[in-house]
Amino acid sequence: MRIASPYKNILVTGGCGFCGSAFVCFVVDSAPDVHVTVLDKLAYAADLDSIAGLSKDGVELVVGDVCDSNLLERLVPGHDAIVHYAAESHNDNSIADPAPFIATNIEGTYTLLQAARAFNVRFHHISTDEVFGDLALDDPRKFTEESPYRPSSPYSSSKAASDMLVRAWSRTYGLKATISNCCNNYGPHQHSEKFIPHSIACIQRGERPKLYGDGLNVRDWIHVEDHARAVWSILTKGAVGETYLIGAN
Ligand SMILES: NC(=O)c1ccc[n+]([C@@H]2O[C@H](COP(=O)([O-])OP(=O)(O)OC[C@H]3O[C@@H](n4cnc5c(N)ncnc54)[C@H](O)[C@@H]3O)[C@@H](O)[C@H]2O)c1
Numbered sequence: 049m050r051i052a053s054p055y056k057n058i059l060v061t062g063g064c065g066f067c068g069s070a071f072v073c074f075v076v077d078s079a080p081d082v083h084v085t086v087l088d089k090l091a092y093a094a095d096l097d098s099i100a101g102l103s104k105d106g107v108e109l110v111v112g113d114v115c116d117s118n119l120l121e122r123l124v125p126g127h128d129a130i131v132h133y134a135a136e137s138h139n140d141n142s143i144a145d146p147a148p149f150i151a152t153n154i155e156g157t158y159t160l161l162q163a164a165r166a167f168n169v170r171f172h173h174i175s176t177d178e179v180f181g182d183l184a185l186d187d188p189r190k191f192t193e194e195s196p197y198r199p200s201s202p203y204s205s206s207k208a209a210s211d212m213l214v215r216a217w218s219r220t221y222g223l224k225a226t227i228s229n230c231c232n233n234y235g236p237h238q239h240s241e242k243f244i245p246h247s248i249a250c251i252q253r254g255e256r257p258k259l260y261g262d263g264l265n266v267r268d269w270i271h272v273e274d275h276a277r278a279v280w281s282i283l284t285k286g287a288v289g290e291t292y293l294i295g296a297n
Contacts, residue, residue: 049078050078050079050080051078051079051280052079053075053079053081053082053284054284055082055128055129055170055283055284056081056082056083056128057082057083057084057085057126057127057128057129058075058082058083058084058085058127058128058129058130058131059084059085059087059123059124059127059129059130059131059169060072060075060084060085060086060087060130060131060133061086061087061088061114061130061131061132061133061134061156061160062087062088062114062132062133062134062135062174063084063086063087063088063099063107063109063133064086064088064090064094064095064096064098064099064109065088065093065094065095065098065133065134065135065137066093066095066098066137066233066235066237066238066239066242066272067133067174067230067233067272067275067276068086068088068131068133068134068174069095069098069099069237070098070235070236070237070272070273070275070276071131071133071275071276071279071280072084072086072099072102072107073098073099073102073276074273074276074277074280075280076102076103076106076107077102078280080103080106082106083106083107083108084106084107084108085107085108085110085123085127086099086107086108086109086110087110087112087114087123087134088109088110088111088112088134089111089112089113089114089134090111091136092239093137093138093239093241095237095239097237098236098237110123113152113156114132114134114152114156114157114159114160115151115152115155115156115159116159117159117162117163120159120160120162120163121163121166124163124164124166124167124169125167127167127169128169128170129169129170129171129172129283130160130164130169130170130171130172131172131174131279131283132157132160132171132172132173132174133174134152134156135152135153135156135174135207136148136149136152136153136203136206137203138203138239138241138242139178139201139203139204140241141203141241142201142202142203142206143201143202146202146206149202149203149206150202150206153203153206153207153209153210154206154209154210154213157173157210157213157214158213161213161214161217161223161225164217164223164225165217165221165223168224169224170224170225170283170288171214171217171223171224171225171226172225172226172227172228172279172282172283172286173210173211173214173225173226173227173228174228174230174279175207175210175211175227175228175229175230176204176207176229176230177191177229177230177231177268177293177295178199178200178201178203178204178207179197179198179199179204179207179208179211179229180195180196180197180198180229181197181198181199181200181204182200182265185264185265185266190295191229191293192293193290193291193292193293197211211227211229211291214227215227215291218288218289219289224288225288225289226282226283226286226287226288226289226290226291226292227290227291227292228278228279228282228291228292228293228294229291229292229293229294230270230275230278230293230294230295231267231268231269231270231294231295231296232267232268232269232270233269233270233271233272233275234269234270234271234272235271235272235273236272238272246258268295268296268297269296270294270295270296271296274296275294278292278294279294
């Protein structure tokens, strides 16, 4: 289905990653009048195949770092929206070495916010429900936009910090920004380090998948294309200054 867009040129950071590439594919397939620029530093989790089949007219890849303010100064003008997916995204890696998480997730978000502010560009920040920590297994409540932040790993703390920066730039500088906190994603092109691909690979090798704790934990999972559609709705219909939670219940 062809969809109308209020934006003509969208910059998607991390658009070669698992979630970002699903969003890029959704936009290029559904809104062919929109031009998408992907900014991605092609870190280990990037998968060029995930956007390889798209029309070259609809999407351009710029290989670079969201922490590079000089690059952003050249790249951001001419875009009317930024959707910020780029991140270090794997919890276990953040425990082994937090430094890249602080650099990309916090400093990178700051650098991008400054560029969005300088050129008055609509900004959507992709975040995670992991900023809310976890609930007891028998707790009937769900996270809401009002839930307190209780991040528990270097990854989730860095995402929580980036959310706070976005709120501050929205309130202090009037940046037209929204945030979405999504639950766990599954779907094509997910890196093999993540829970579902990793568990499948273990089973294929005849090994038991690794579960944390007693294995009774409950998680909410959403298909990555549903996440992409939700982000598009927020970008095009969401109220500036708001935070939205995305989940599959
Ligand atoms: N995967 C999930 O289940 C999930 C759930 C909720 C929210 N999110 C959020 O979605 C976003 C993307 O997650 P993902 O699972 O697609 O991650 P991913 O690791 O698959 O992809 C991240 C992408 O960002 C790029 N990147 C990393 N550092 C960069 C930098 N400094 N400059 C430019 N590009 C850089 C990588 O090369 C990669 O292509 C993250 O912000 C994450 O917090 C993910």
